[in-house]
Amino acid sequence: MRTGRLRTVHPVLWAGWAALAAGAVLCVIGWYGVSGERYAERQLPYLASCTIPGAALIVAGSVLLTHGRGALAAARVEELYGLLVAEEPADADESGQAAAIPLAVSRDLLMVPGGTLWHRADCPLVAGKVEAVPVDAKLLTSGELGPCPICDPAEETG
Template sequence: MRTSRLRTVHPVLWAGWAALAAGAVLCVVGWYGVSGERYAERQLPYLASCTIPGAALIVAGAVLLARGRGSIAATRVEDLYHLLVAAEPDEPEGTGRAALAPLAVSGDLLMVPGGTLWHRADCPLVAAKAEAVPVDSKLVASGELDPCPICEPAAETD
């Protein structure tokens, strides 16, 4: 898939470089023609036929190069997305979170003063916090504290 998209991008880049080169050549030819003429009425044909189209080709080439590079960047982002998200799972189908070992299994419940959740003692969110204290059952009963969605202490205590 990647090579098919890159094949369509490379002609855009080549066309951009070709337009830039042709525009530069036309500008040089126009400048050379204008510099050799003393009178303005003899300089106008060089401006009209070389310099103005050359400048337009330079602008068009710059736009094509920017578009081609943007397409390459989009292709790379899409490839990274497929590597991260769309990859086949390693586990067999039908196994979900229920089949995995629980994250925390401790029966002791803790809370952080000023926090809004209550946790199991081995929950990774409170395991390393020295300020964690045992849960006040009054706060849980009043609904001021919610169960942690990570360690899910409500399933065991309900």
């Protein structure tokens, strides 16, 4: 399930890489031209026509890459959020609000060894995982494990 935003991010990344490459080529051409001239007044055209635009393209490419990677990360976070959160049911009541359906309602509490959260057995984060084990009461009372923010098992036990 890819979002439409991912398709618009890749051209920005390609444009960033292209601008970086073109800027590097221009800087090399400018450096080569400057290095072949002995007098400063003969070096200025190479600086003005190659090196300065090359440096500007490198800066623009860096900005495009930074923006593209940030947008790509935001699109991935939105995609993961969409996978974790249940969508609204189709039948909404008259006030326009959907009836709240809890994600997990089981009373059995599980944890993943080495994890930091405890979950209900039907929580999407541990459902179907063979390594999930029942929560030890000592771990709950010691505070080593926190409640899962997705299935919120603390409201039943707390």
